[in-house]
Every structure is written in C-alpha cells, then in structure tokens.
Amino acid sequence: MNESSPILRVNNITKSFGDNTILNDVSFELVKGEIKVLIGPSGGGKSTLLQCINCLVVPDSGDIKLEDEQIDFSSKQDLYSLRQRVGMIFQDFNLFDHLTALDNITIALRKVKKISKKEAVKRARLELEQVGLGDKEKLYPAQLSGGQKQRVAIARALAMDPKILMLDEPTSALDPELIGEVIAVIKSLAHKGMTMIMATHQISLISGLADEILFMEKGKIVEQGPPSLLLTSGNSSKSQGFCDRLNELSEVEG
C-alpha cells in the first residue's frame, strides 16, 4: 500500500440513540503512522466515534474502510476481523479479572488468532517487557495498580498486531501519580510509528503527540488541524480555548 494512502477511512458516520443524535455525519481519514487526537467537551461524541470505528457500536449510516476494504456492518465475520486489526484501550482497562497479566494477553492470541500456547506465552512476555511489566506476569488485575493495569491492556492490544490503536481516555481513570507511566508507554509507541487515534484530556499528549487535532462538539468535528496551527497562544480556536481551560485546571490541581 502507498505510504500516503489512508489506512482507515471513516465516511459520514451517523449514530443516534432514540431521538438523541450522538454522531452527526462524521468523516475523517487516518494515514499510516499518523496520530490523531480527539478533544472536546464530554458528551461531544468522542467515545461513541471510537466505538463506532471498531463497531462495538454499529453506526446507523455511513461507511468504514480499513486498508481499502469496506466493512459490511451486517457481517459478523467482517466485524470480528475488523476488531482484530483495530486495537482498543479503554478508560477503565477492561482486563479480564479472572486471568493473570500474562493470560490476559495469551487468551486472545490463542482463541482469536489460534496461536499455539508456547508461541502465545513467548509473545505475551515480550509485550509485557515492552511496557515494563516483565516481572508482573503472574499477578491478577486486582493485584495491579491502575497504571500497571492500563499498561497490561496496552500490551494485550499490541500483541494482536493491530494496524491502528484506538485509545479512549487512557489516563482518565488513573491517579495523577500513575499517569506518567502510561503516557511514557504511549509516547514510545508513537516513536515506533504506531498509527493511533485517541480521545484524551491530557495536555502533553495533545500538544506533544498529535499530528492533527479533531475538536468534537455536539456529534460533529467542528475544528481540525495540526497543534502548531490550532494551539498557538493568542489563537482564538476552540481547541486553544479548551486546552487553556485544561491548563488552568491542572494548575489549580497542581
């Protein structure tokens, strides 16, 4: 595939729950290696957009193309194969509570990718090393801190070799002192060229990593552009205003 041709195309996605329109005709493209950051007020549709991309929430209309392959929303096989190729990190981790850190990773490799147990364990150990948790493989989610849980979740998603990684507020459920370790992992992924789309309120991720910011409000992308354009001081963009408020908040907290 051509480097510059989009790996993911999202066209005119609309989603309503009852009379409530959560996503209204949203479109964007993601190129290999690119990092897009979704920001905006809560209730703006960021989470729903991410969940529509891997069809955890099936869109009412619009279409999604992954690697130039149109996803048929009514085909279960299409959805399973889409989700294998699009990794997802949740705000509240969603590690499997009854499995150790290692088994959380191997179970998906073995059941979904049908890899042998030996190979799966090898791969899982490698991924745990990568996120700095090589010594925690035998621990259960209840024995891990929030930051460690989120790193296991990232390792689990990466073990599946996703084409794209989606992160839905990956640091929002963490205590302030645990945010740093998760950010460090996300940054190292960015340096390795991982294609990512993430919703976050973490200013260092927004200004430091984003190739493009998508500002979402009332189910629409109302502003988009690189941080260098949107986040210059004195700019009157919504994104700048939003980030200013985030900054003020973190100063109040700090």
Add this chain to the structure above:
Amino acid sequence: MEFSPFYQELITSLNRGLMMSIALIIPSVIGGVLIGILAGATRTFGNPFVRKTADTYAAIFRGTPLVVQLFVLYFGLPNVGIYLSPYVAAVVGFTLCSGAYQSEYIRGALLSIKRGQYLGAQALGFTTFQAIFWIIVPQAVRRAIHGCGNEIIYLIKYSSLAFIVTCIELTGEGKTIATEYFRFTEVFTIIGLYYLALVTVAIFILKKIEQRLYVPGFGHS
C-alpha cells in the same frame, strides 16, 4: 464388640443404600451443574426463542414438586412408550430439577459480570460465543459457586425421594428395616447421621474447589 442382629442388618442395609445414594447423587450433581450452566447462559444471552424455551424449562422444574416430576418420569412416560428403570428415572428427575435451580444461580452470576469484560473481549475480536465461554462464564462460575454448592447440598438430601419410584437407596433401605423391626427412632437417627456425613464430605470438596478456583481480589471489587 458384637452388634445385635438388628444393628448388623441395619448397617449392612444402610451401607448398601449409601452406595446407591452416592450412585444417584454424583451423576445428578454433575448433570445438574452442566445443565445449569447451559440453561443459565441461554436464559441470559440466548436469542428470544431459545431463551423462552430455557425459561419455560426452569419455570416447570422449579414450579412443580420433585415428587410429581419423578412420578411423571417413572409412571407417566410408559404411557407414551418410554420405559425408564427406577435408577434412570431418579437420576433424570434429579438432574433436571437440580439443573433448573442451578440455572438461576448461574444466571444471577452472569448478569453480575461488568459489561466492560464483554466489551474488552469483543474489542479483541472474540466471537460472542468465545467471549461468553472464555471470559464471562469462568467469572460467573466463581460468583455462583456458593449458591451452586447450596443446591448440591439440597440435592444430596432430596435424593432420598428416589425410593418413591422404587429405587431403594439410603432412606428406602432404612425404611424397610424400620418397618420390619418397628424401631423408627434408631433407624432414622442413624440415617440422619449418614446424610450428615455425606453433606460434610460435600462441603469439604466444595471448599477445595473454591480454593482451587480462587483468584486474588475476585468478587471483592
């Protein structure tokens, strides 16, 4: 020490009955738990048709007396050409009845698993069946184990109903001797002790299983 002929005969009979009771209980417990998991999962996740079917099964077997169920299996089915031996009729009756109760414990436990567990599995590409089988059920079983254990203990005791379809187990053997010697107090006290021993063993095994399935922090968060 030499027992009197009464006690010699009683103990021989009760031991024979005990063997029959165990032969009734073990397959019924295993079958009941398996049917319970299957019916519980169906009642929770199945499509409307199978859900309705499983609901109806549970409603019938929880809603009618076990004695009636056993009578139908043993005395009723021959009318439609199905002949079950007393032993098979009892095991089938116990299994179906126990399964209906177990399904309710399993269903409650399945419903208590956070939605995020399912979302996490789905996001990794698990099929619906895989997510339920590998992620939801193993967690639900750990939450259901106390309720299921309770049902198993009930089952041990209601296995005494087998004698009404002429499957002579512990209670049946004892009743024969008691009637013969007209010594009800001693006989039924000793039968009670036998059941107490059975239940004690069951509690011990359940405890072992619970320890085996223990996952740190599970169910406390």
